[in-house]
Amino acid sequence: MVLGPRATPELIEQTRAAMGLDRPFALQMITFFGNLLRGDMGVDVFTGRSVTTTVMEALPYTLALITASILWAAAIGIPLGAYSSIRRNTWIDRVTGILSVGTISIPSFVMALYSVLIFAVWLRWLPAIGAGEGFGGQIVHLILPAFAVGVPWVGYIARIVRASMLEIMGESHVRMARAFGLTERRITRAYVLRIAVLPAVTLIGAGVAHLFSAAVFVEVIFARPGIGALIVSAVNERNYTIVLGAVLVTTAIIVLATLISDIIIAWLDPRQREGM
Amino acid sequence: MGDVATTYKQPSALCIYARQLAQNPMGLMGAILVLIIVGIAVFGPWLAPYDPNQIMIGPRMGPPSAAHWLGTDHLGRDLLSRVIAGGRIAMLVAFVTLGAAMTVGLALGLIAGYGPKWLDNILLLVFDAIRSFPVIVFGLAVVTLIGPSLYTVILVVAITSIPIYARIVRTQTQTLRNAEFILAEKAMGAGTLRILAVHVLPNVLGPLLILASMDVPMVIATEAGLSFLGMGVRPPAPSWGTILNDGYNFIRNSPWPVIAGSAPIILVTIGFTFLGEALRDIFDPKLRRAQ
Amino acid sequence: MNPETLLQVQNLSIEFGTSSGRLRALRGIDLEVPKGRIMGLVGESGCGKSTLAYSLSGLLAGNGEVSGGAILFDGADVTKMSDKELRDIRGRRVSMIFQDPMTALNPVITIGRQMLDIQYREPGTNAEKRARAARMLERVGIPDAAAQLGSYPHQFSGGMRQRVCIAMALLTKPDLLIADEPTTALDATLEVQIIELLRELQQEMDCAIVFVSHHLGTVAELCDDVTLMYAGEVVERGSVRDVFHNPAHPYTQALLECDPARMKVATRQLPTIPGMLPNLVDVPQGCIFASRCQHVWERCRSAHPHLSKTATVGHRAACHLLDAEGRT
Numbered sequence: 001m002v003l004g005p006r007a008t009p010e011l012i013e014q015t016r017a018a019m020g021l022d023r024p025f026a027l028q029m030i031t032f033f034g035n036l037l038r039g040d041m042g043v044d045v046f047t048g049r050s051v052t053t054t055v056m057e058a059l060p061y062t063l064a065l066i067t068a069s070i071l072w073a074a075a076i077g078i079p080l081g082a083y084s085s086i087r088r089n090t091w092i093d094r095v096t097g098i099l100s101v102g103t104i105s106i107p108s109f110v111m112a113l114y115s116v117l118i119f120a121v122w123l124r125w126l127p128a129i130g131a132g133e134g135f136g137g138q139i140v141h142l143i144l145p146a147f148a149v150g151v152p153w154v155g156y157i158a159r160i161v162r163a164s165m166l167e168i169m170g171e172s173h174v175r176m177a178r179a180f181g182l183t184e185r186r187i188t189r190a191y192v193l194r195i196a197v198l199p200a201v202t203l204i205g206a207g208v209a210h211l212f213s214a215a216v217f218v219e220v221i222f223a224r225p226g227i228g229a230l231i232v233s234a235v236n237e238r239n240y241t242i243v244l245g246a247v248l249v250t251t252a253i254i255v256l257a258t259l260i261s262d263i264i265i266a267w268l269d270p271r272q273r274e275g276m
Numbered sequence: 277m278g279d280v281a282t283t284y285k286q287p288s289a290l291c292i293y294a295r296q297l298a299q300n301p302m303g304l305m306g307a308i309l310v311l312i313i314v315g316i317a318v319f320g321p322w323l324a325p326y327d328p329n330q331i332m333i334g335p336r337m338g339p340p341s342a343a344h345w346l347g348t349d350h351l352g353r354d355l356l357s358r359v360i361a362g363g364r365i366a367m368l369v370a371f372v373t374l375g376a377a378m379t380v381g382l383a384l385g386l387i388a389g390y391g392p393k394w395l396d397n398i399l400l401l402v403f404d405a406i407r408s409f410p411v412i413v414f415g416l417a418v419v420t421l422i423g424p425s426l427y428t429v430i431l432v433v434a435i436t437s438i439p440i441y442a443r444i445v446r447t448q449t450q451t452l453r454n455a456e457f458i459l460a461e462k463a464m465g466a467g468t469l470r471i472l473a474v475h476v477l478p479n480v481l482g483p484l485l486i487l488a489s490m491d492v493p494m495v496i497a498t499e500a501g502l503s504f505l506g507m508g509v510r511p512p513a514p515s516w517g518t519i520l521n522d523g524y525n526f527i528r529n530s531p532w533p534v535i536a537g538s539a540p541i542i543l544v545t546i547g548f549t550f551l552g553e554a555l556r557d558i559f560d561p562k563l564r565r566a567q
Numbered sequence: 568m569n570p571e572t573l574l575q576v577q578n579l580s581i582e583f584g585t586s587s588g589r590l591r592a593l594r595g596i597d598l599e600v601p602k603g604r605i606m607g608l609v610g611e612s613g614c615g616k617s618t619l620a621y622s623l624s625g626l627l628a629g630n631g632e633v634s635g636g637a638i639l640f641d642g643a644d645v646t647k648m649s650d651k652e653l654r655d656i657r658g659r660r661v662s663m664i665f666q667d668p669m670t671a672l673n674p675v676i677t678i679g680r681q682m683l684d685i686q687y688r689e690p691g692t693n694a695e696k697r698a699r700a701a702r703m704l705e706r707v708g709i710p711d712a713a714a715q716l717g718s719y720p721h722q723f724s725g726g727m728r729q730r731v732c733i734a735m736a737l738l739t740k741p742d743l744l745i746a747d748e749p750t751t752a753l754d755a756t757l758e759v760q761i762i763e764l765l766r767e768l769q770q771e772m773d774c775a776i777v778f779v780s781h782h783l784g785t786v787a788e789l790c791d792d793v794t795l796m797y798a799g800e801v802v803e804r805g806s807v808r809d810v811f812h813n814p815a816h817p818y819t820q821a822l823l824e825c826d827p828a829r830m831k832v833a834t835r836q837l838p839t840i841p842g843m844l845p846n847l848v849d850v851p852q853g854c855i856f857a858s859r860c861q862h863v864w865e866r867c868r869s870a871h872p873h874l875s876k877t878a879t880v881g882h883r884a885a886c887h888l889l890d891a892e893g894r895t
Binding site: 171172173175176177178179180181182183186190191194195268269270271 | 732
Binding site: 098101105106109110121122211213220228232235246250258 | 302407408409410411412413416417419420493494497500501504505506507520523524527528531534535538541542545546549550553
């Protein structure tokens with residue numbers, strides 16, 4: 001199948017034996033999953049390299065992109081949401097509201113294309129291609145991709161933080177804090193915000209899947225050698241083993257992300273620690 | 277919830293809601309955008325100035341001009357005509373997939389909400405698994421298996437959208453399942469199918485339609501995205517995604533193809549999102565939580 | 568003003584802006600709390616007693632507005648204070664205990680931290696403040712108090728949480744404690760313990776308490792004075808003994824008859840006061856209780872009664888019957 005229509009019968013036989021395809025199907029599955037548990041996802045038949053090596057080489061680029069995107073989005077989105085909940089119905093609240101609704105569903109590839117167009121082609125401020133050399137170069141090459149992936153999340157996070165701030169502001173422990181003469185500043189920062197970010201953390205944890213989708217486009221557009229770009233090229237080449245390997249690693253990362261968000265929530269919210 | 281169902285029976289109530297929509301500036305803007313976009317998609321063949329695939333003798337990568345309002349692409353094709361034709365494809369995908377996803381989602385949601393507990397658990401597990409996996413990565417994996425085509429796109433988007441609808445139907449069904457009037461009907465001997473058709477269905481239709489309206493941008497983005505990657509609609513068919521892909525390859529020569537391909541995506545997104553938000557606020561502010 | 572008076576509410580009116588109009592929640596409230604006394608504030612749900620309690624430390628909900636009158640706390644008008652001035656008295660001179668201890672404490676911050684935070688204006692090092700907090704917790708009956716400073720609210724039961732709230736409220740030795748139905752959310756045995764604790768602490772610290780309750784028995788047990796409210800007005804006030812033994816207002820009489828603990832004849836039916844609370848957006852002319860009163864006469868429907876003296880000194884009620892009797 002991978003060898004194409006012009007493969008000779010001998011070559012097919014040889015390949016089948018090398019890949020273990022001549023053995024019974026059940027045995028193949030057992031071998032595959034057994035190897036998987038040892039972190040071995042087989043060999044890429046195109047290059048002869050281990051799939052694990054190829055995928056693991058790509059993974060750091062994707063993780064760096066996703067982490068950078070979500071960090072800057074949270075760094076802007078949380079204060080923005082908190083601020084608009086305190087200054088409700090002011091122009092900044094309305095602008096935040098409209099912008100977040102507008103940006104949440106703009107696809108990441110549109111965002112990425114415009115970042116390339118504006119910052120790389122017109123203004124020539126930032127590089128648009130590749131992942132960069134050295135630490136500084138990598139950071140510079142990360143700016144535009146992380147911008148494109150993170151923009152919708154700013155609105156998303158701001159919105160949910162605003163909503164939960166408003167809800168918590170009405171709870172009676174806030175009234176009690178006021179009754180004890182604590183300043184509004186202290187109440188919002190120490191007493192309310194800490195609870196209000198919890199839904200945002202859950203949202204981000206569950207949103208890692210969306211981040212991966214966005215990363216696929218952004219990596220292709222910015223030619224970053226991450227998992228997304230790897231999957232796309234593997235699909236073009238019909239390189240099943242790489243696609244399978246990349247999908248498995250993606251799944252593992254998503255599970256891991258859920259776990260991390262649970263840990264962060266437990267750290268922020270003592271009520272959640274009991275069950276852990 | 278209840279008033280959502282009654283709207284469809286009473287035109288007067290519908291009028292009230294239309295007036296409420298008109299008073300919401302964002303919602304009104306969304307509704308107008310949606311009407312224009314759907315109108316252009318429906319009447320596209322009559323509106324488009326040229327054949328979307330016809331290669332012109334004029335300039336390639338040309339900027340907007342009187343002859344070509346949005347300019348021309350790298351082969352000299354008229355971008356406006358391609359965008360209009362792409363809109364037809366996008367709307368086709370949106371309506372077919374959302375129709376399919378809503379139907380299947382409705383059925384699965386009713387089963388999960390009204391059926392035995394173990395079936396509910398299994399379905400929930402499947403829904404969660406689908407929801408927690410990246411749509412595009414899933415799409416790419418499907419493309420690897422069955423090859424890129426318009427139908428692959430429809431299949432991928434439909435499968436990934438089903439859980440949204442199924443979940444809300446399930447929640448609604450479970451709430452209604454133990455409502456007193458339903459228990460009373462049951463006691464009087466009403467069959468499951470009758471209860472589902474008469475009481476549950478009208479109550480879930482409103483939320484479903486609102487969700488679908490908010491889901492259109494996602495569907496269109498997925499179609500355009502897969503086509504952009506060369507995994508969706510095959511060239512030379514003019515999807516917004518393929519227009520963007522062509523434009524991306526020549527982004528350093530001319531920005532117009534990228535702008536022409538992305539502008540309708542942005543407008544569709546804003547239009548349907550604002551409309552959906554307004555509808556949700558009017559019909560059911562609690563829907564956000566149920567999601 | 569009498570130097571022994573700590574709190575004096577004069578002709579206070581509060582309105583809430585609602586979608587159906589301005590709700591006149593409190594109208595012409597007059598009351599006085601002397602230093603070191605416990606005053607019960609009694610009435611049905613919705614009579615405005617909690618609104619009054621919150622307004623005493625300027626904690627009205629966002630849509631509430633003082634539309635007239637004054638609240639003089641130690642001579643200064645709370646209704647005219649700036650946010651900063653209000654913060655200065657809150658938690659130092661006026662403290663509050665809330666109805667539901669389950670939601671009154673911040674769920675993600677330790678008890679110790681919360682008790683430290685409210686002492687931010689007090690002198691002393693953090694260690695001293697922690698020690699003070701631990702002593703106070705111990706005083707309200709939290710076992711192993713010093714170690715509990717690191718606990719979170721959800722690790723305590725409802726009764727224990729209310730004890731923590733009381734400890735917090737009395738930590739800064741306030742002159743006035745406002746207790747908004749502090750035992751309503753607790754079960755009966757806990758209620759007795761909390762009331763007992765409040766009484767002991769009040770004697771130790773010599774603070775005044777405004778005790779909001781709808782439970783007559785509790786008020787009779789704890790309070791020195793009592794003020795009865797009905798639909799946003801004070802209908803009767805006086806010492807607990809006078810009011811409970813010699814109720815002057817028909818509403819007080821009806822309320823006492825409905826109290827199961829005071830019924831002398833066994834019955835299978837709990838007595839109730841027939842009728843409903845009047846509409847406070849469009850307040851009826853005349854006596855506010857007229858529509859439910861058994862002794863209503865023509866003057867009740869036309870003229871609004873003022874708090875008039877009864878036979879006993881300090882005991883007042885707002886009823887035309889009293890005027891009539893007083894004259895004859």
